[in-house]
Amino acid sequence: MLDWDDLRFFLALARHGSLSAAAKVLHVSQSTVGRRLTSLEATLAVRLLNRTPDGYVPTLAGVDVREKAERLEAEAIALERDVSGRDARLRGLVRVTCAETMAAHVLAPSFARLHAVHPDIMIELIPNQRELSLSMREADVSVRLRKPEQHDLIVRRIGGIAFGLYASPQYLHDHGEVAFEDGCPGHYLITQLDDNQEMTQTGWLTELASRARAVLQTSSHEAAVLAAANGGGLACLARFRADGERGLIRLPVPTAPPAADVLLLVHKDNRDTPRIRVVLTHITQCIHEQGARLQPEDAAGQDRVSVG
Structure with missing residues (x-):
């Protein structure tokens, strides 16, 4: 059988x-x-x-x-x-997928508060660069920085993320002045792989530093942060993560890197399921509460771009 x-x-x-x-x-x-x-x-x-x-x-x-x-x-x-969808109980599993850094530094710390109010809701947090399919139930909720290709999803913008250009003091000491007007000759770049969400920021960096050489590409934003902090080169990084990283300096730049939208995604057939609605509301509140950290006031002039 x-x-x-x-x-x-x-x-x-x-x-x-x-x-x-x-x-x-x-x-x-x-x-x-x-x-x-x-x-x-x-x-x-x-x-x-x-x-x-x-x-x-x-x-x-x-x-x-x-x-x-x-x-x-x-x-x-x-x-x-x-x-x-007919289950009115505030209990059960809700799978949430997002990028690694967002999972570790924004969402995961907030879920203790959700559990305190709704102890019967189990969160499965799935850090994944690949966009898991909400249609195929690989996940129930997705937090992303670019618009999805799926057409049966409800998509809401719930915030923004500012980016900056960073390097370590040791790297700057070893490689000298960052001459943006000349395309940063003699410098190294840490960039994102083509399938990563932050390609808009990578495009900005490679145009700004057109004479620099890419020495590391990664699909992990966290890896890029640590590589830059250890002297690997110049990297365009999310400010909410990199501003607090010891060993990184944010450099003044002639043009600000584009910001990214934070998008909340759910399948249209699941949006009214009570436990999923609770998680959607919680994530939205979490992003709103951290708005000043995710997009500081001095980054307000950046262009907002949905990455993708």
């Missing part, structure tokens, strides 16, 4: 291409993912995925099974939303 759980594991592996990535999304071990795939292939008596140097790739049969499984998944998710 076909096991729906086997199909769920197959879909995760087909979408993400590796045992490790699928296991991370499903919160299981890699061996469990492999075992479930073997079980499904044995049940159907056909190979569904081929392992290649670039990851797992669906066979012709796998493409057909994936299409049918995704239709079943969509129906199951719609049923789950319909039922959970």
Whole structure:
């Protein structure tokens, strides 16, 4: 008999291409993912995925099974939303996804207060640069700095984040004056990878320091902060994080880096679920209360840009 759980594991592996990535999304071990795939292939008596140097790739049969499984998944998710949307209890799990630095330095410290008022609501905080799918129930709520590509989401701007240019005193001592008018020759840059949310700030930095050399690219804002603090180069960083980092100096610049919108996302079918509404309200209040920290008054003149 076909096991729906086997199909769920197959879909995760087909979408993400590796045992490790699928296991991370499903919160299981890699061996469990492999075992479930073997079980499904044995049940159907056909190979569904081929392992290649670039990851797992669906066979012709796998493409057909994936299409049918995704239709079943969509129906199951719609049923789950319909039922959970009628749940009037302020209890249960709410999955919140956002970038690593936002999770650690803004949201996580605030959830103790939420738990004190609503002890039966369990928060699963998922720091992830990749935009988890709210449609596929990978998360219930998302806090992001750029507009999503999904069209079935409710999106609200709840705040802004200011950025600045930073370096360590030792780096500035070793590399000398930062000559912006000449494009910063002889200097090093720490920038974001192309799939990261802060590419607008990276564009500003590479234009400002056109003669500097990028020596580190990362999808982690936290890694960029620590790399800069340890003398790695010039980095455009969120002020709420970098202003308080010992070993970093914010440099005066001829043009301010663009700010970013803080966007709160929820699937349209989940917005009225009571426990999710409570979390949405809490996050909104948290961002509003920290407005002066996230976007200081002296950054008010920055252009506000939704990153993406």
